[in-house]
Amino acid sequence: MNIEKINLLIPQQKRLLTSFLLEQDLELDNLEICFAGFDEYENIVATGGRTGNILKCFAIKESYRAMGLFEKIISAVLEDGYKEGYHNFFVYTKKTAMKFFQSIQFTILAEAENSVLLFRGKKTPEDILNDLYSKTVYNFSDSKIGAIVMNANPFTNGHRFLIDSALKEVDFLFVFAVQSDSSFFSFDERLMLIKQNTRDLKNVAVLPSTDLLISNATFPSYFLKEEKLINKEHAIIDAKMFLKYFVPYFNIKTRFLGAEPLDESTAIYNETLAKILPPKCEVKIIPRLQENNIFVNATAVRKAFKENSLEGIKGFVSDITYDFLKNKVNE
Template sequence: MVELLDINRQTSVRREWEKLLSLAGLQSDPPYSAVYGIYVNGRLAATGARDHNRLKCVAVDPGHQGGPLFRQLLTGLVADAFDQGIEKLYLYTKPQAVDSFRRVGFLPLAATAEGITFMERGRPSFNEYLTRLSRHKGAPAESVVVEGDLLGEQEISLIRDALTRKETVRLFVMEGRTPLDLIRERLREFPGVFCHSAEGYLIPLSDFPAYFLPDREDRIKVQANIEGGLLADRIAPALDITGLTAVHDPHDPVRVAYNETLSDCLDGKLELTLVSPADL
């Protein structure tokens, strides 16, 4: 039976949980909305965690791999998320786990050359998301990606900069607490700007999971490759997007590394315009 684990207040549970993660080559990666586990003969044999709609830290004790625990764990985890009103789940995983997640209903959306794969389960699917976007297809457009809760003067200036290249700008808003309608209201002065939810397909750099990628530079490159591929190969054609305008802060090593990888990924597909904060 799948149980909720209290790793914050029960020290012994946390230690056993961290030991199981270590056996699987994983590490703790907060925050968590919930942590789950299955015990066999009094010992933690399988675990997984959820950060809202993203799964992470899924591990099965080596002595129980190949058995029913993985399916039992994921079935319970998905059911609990559904009970919380979450019908769509995302995850990033190592290549050796892709087939296991496929068998419990997750579909691959993009993968790096090394096989690290981005997957989803639930509705609306990515294809349905693209179909919804394509209904708004119009003139060739520039694109901008922002965090919904960080739509400040810098982001507004970035949008203005993008409008100097195209009369139409597709603004993708990453998950946040600010409703999309409120963002649209704030941008009423820009009739050529159209807001679209990024759903869980484009996420803030700080939210990218680290549980199986301990090296920060590796994480940045993986995220840039996956998101660049989704944007250039799938999202851009749905809306006739020809370019992407993004902030490039030379004093921010994370942003620099992301943009360098993104530039390689978009080369020949989308024109990437990088703007320094000093120019905004």
């Protein structure tokens, strides 16, 4: 039995992988690398891959499941990850598959109705949050603390309005920038814009969300079929992770969300958080900012950026964000 890395840039190999996953009732997710086990006829009988430190697309043909292939595939994937500098690994998978990961020292972090998030690494989730704490000198133990998690892709006046509204109700506010790099603008760019657009606020700390929170865009959905179900599962796990780790560690009393009149997936997310976080963490939904009776939104800003028509969204962003976009257009 050979374990080999699949070249996802070769159409024939990608087709073979896609076909095998479909036979296992799975879909091909976005992958950086993938390993496969081949039988003597060069047929794929096992797969596993990763994107960054998120493991996915693990499948073993039923007739080969007693042959130790899972351990061989995941060893290859983890070894490849170590070489790339990753030491903490996450996997989202069906509940029926979690026992295989638990058998190789993955621990459960959070469960939804159909899926589960597991973790294995050098650091514990608490260690990861300790690293975050070292980035702020604010003593927040006795204060009324609020939090916002934002993608800010890019930062708009709507994001600033949400922050200003939250600050009217709390003593200190944590703004966690979604750390994944699946957005149109990179994480470093988004984090920089949030920091620059809030540098006048003394009671705000802007921090990366860490890998403990994952955006809907990067939530592995290869084992789920319906979009609504994918959105719901992501929201449940995200809410449970925030409640389990961020709320007690940072003493967060209120999570602030922007109202969502336009996007159904975000509306599902807001509704799910409002059910799961209380009573330990109150959820407050802030109405969306409007400009000339139009909801200020990052989607419109990205569209204008792509079309090189930034003048039309000047009222949607600060001078800081506008100058950043203008300079980037001219690169």
